[in-house]
Amino acid sequence: MAGFRELLAKAREHVREIDPAGAEEHLNDATFLDIRELDEYEQGMIPGSLFIPRGHLESQVENRIADKSAPVVVYCASGVRSVFAAETLTELGYTDVVHMAGGFGRWKNENRPWVTPAVLNPEQRNRYSRHLLLPEVGEAGQQRLLESKVLLLGAGGLGSPAALYLAAAGVGTLGIVDMDVVDESNLQRQILHNVDRVGERKVDSAKKTITLLNPDVDVVTYDVRFGADNVLDMLDGYDAVVDGTDNFPTRYLLNDASLLKRIPVVHGSIFRFEGQVTVFKPYEGPCYRCLLPEPPPPELAPSCAEAGVLGVLPGIIGSIQALEAIKLLLDLGDPLIGRLLAYDALEESFRTFKVRRDPLCPACGEDAADIVIAEYDDLCLPHATLADGTSTAH
Ligand SMILES: [Zn+2]
Numbered sequence: 001m002a003g004f005r006e007l008l009a010k011a012r013e014h015v016r017e018i019d020p021a022g023a024e025e026h027l028n029d030a031t032f033l034d035i036r037e038l039d040e041y042e043q044g045m046i047p048g049s050l051f052i053p054r055g056h057l058e059s060q061v062e063n064r065i066a067d068k069s070a071p072v073v074v075y076c077a078s079g080v081r082s083v084f085a086a087e088t089l090t091e092l093g094y095t096d097v098v099h100m101a102g103g104f105g106r107w108k109n110e111n112r113p114w115v116t117p118a119v120l121n122p123e124q125r126n127r128y129s130r131h132l133l134l135p136e137v138g139e140a141g142q143q144r145l146l147e148s149k150v151l152l153l154g155a156g157g158l159g160s161p162a163a164l165y166l167a168a169a170g171v172g173t174l175g176i177v178d179m180d181v182v183d184e185s186n187l188q189r190q191i192l193h194n195v196d197r198v199g200e201r202k203v204d205s206a207k208k209t210i211t212l213l214n215p216d217v218d219v220v221t222y223d224v225r226f227g228a229d230n231v232l233d234m235l236d237g238y239d240a241v242v243d244g245t246d247n248f249p250t251r252y253l254l255n256d257a258s259l260l261k262r263i264p265v266v267h268g269s270i271f272r273f274e275g276q277v278t279v280f281k282p283y284e285g286p287c288y289r290c291l292l293p294e295p296p297p298p299e300l301a302p303s304c305a306e307a308g309v310l311g312v313l314p315g316i317i318g319s320i321q322a323l324e325a326i327k328l329l330l331d332l333g334d335p336l337i338g339r340l341l342a343y344d345a346l347e348e349s350f351r352t353f354k355v356r357r358d359p360l361c362p363a364c365g366e367d368a369a370d371i372v373i374a375e376y377d378d379l380c381l382p383h384a385t386l387a388d389g390t391s392t393a394h
Pocket of ligand 1: 286287288289290291357358361362363364365
């Protein structure tokens with residue numbers, strides 16, 4: 001039976017070693033893999049490191065480093081555990097793995113760059129434990145959600161479930177735009193609100209509900225009309241927008257502003273028993289104008305009229321919007337970019353349609369003119385009318 005020293009010596013035969021000086025030259029082109037325990041990692045790490053404790057290495061690394069030919073520098077505290085970890089990676093098929101001699105201790109002693117990682121506190125670790133169990137999210141993903149900012153247009157049928165689930169998932173900042181007050185007729189579907197809030201500003205009611213659910217979330221309220229005069233300022237700093245509006249003028253305005261700001265929009269709409277969701281990622285997929293270059297005439301525009309909507313339906317569509325937003329924030333899976341998901345509640349069916357970017361799109365097409373942030377009139381008339389204070393950019 002081999003003792004520890006023999007095992008280490010044997011592992012060293014298969015593992016390439018690099019000293020901290022050599023490793024530092026690869027800070028920008030290799031993945032630095034920190035395989036220490038959480039309490040060691042919390043004290044300090046090499047900037048940009050990927051953290052997978054040794055005990056989770058085999059089960060998690062293939063999800064976190066998908067390219068097995070990518071260069072990896074493995075480190076621990078002193079350069080012993082990293083030998084075994086590097087050997088394991090080689091056995092898993094990674095072809096460009098080195099372990100760092102002397103580990104983080106020597107790196108730090110030689111005054112090389114290190115940072116203290118932002119870590120979750122014990123309450124957060126408990127609250128988000130089901131996220132932490134997913135290697136695709138993990139501590140780094142949860143941290144990213146907490147640092148993320150999502151703007152919700154509307155605290156109504158779609159905005160309610162979207163806001164609740166984004167808050168529960170720990171998205172750190174939620175902006176909410178709505179200028180209405182809570183009415184009893186809202187309560188059939190707008191689950192952010194309740195009977196005690198009837199007559200209250202919707203943004204205030206939303207903030208109360210969200211804060212009760214998750215005090216980690218910073219709720220920024222905009223009790224104003226979303227218009228050409230404020231849209232660019234409002235979008236500033238947000239990572240994604242969840243659009244829960246029900247009128248064409250606002251959708252066009254949001255589309256044009258999000259293209260200018262290059263912020264993805266998770267679009268949702270509901271009508272009677274049907275709903276649709278898609279993601280507009282500026283210049284990577286189609287935009288709203290690629291789908292619908294001009295608003296339909298008012299008699300064909302159901303969202304401009306009260307057509308009715310079945311309860312629960314907005315809960316399904318708004319929840320899918322929240323999920324798509326989280327996927328965008330975490331770079332997870334395949335977001336609905338270039339695809340339109342259509343849900344029919346009566347058939348209980350989901351269908352996906354491909355939607356393409358239109359090279360002739362007046363907003364995002366190759367020869368599109370500079371985008372003008374303009375106000376549409378309340379009748380959804382098909383042409384933009386320039387409002388006072390209109391701004392041009394580019
Ligand atoms: Zn377009």
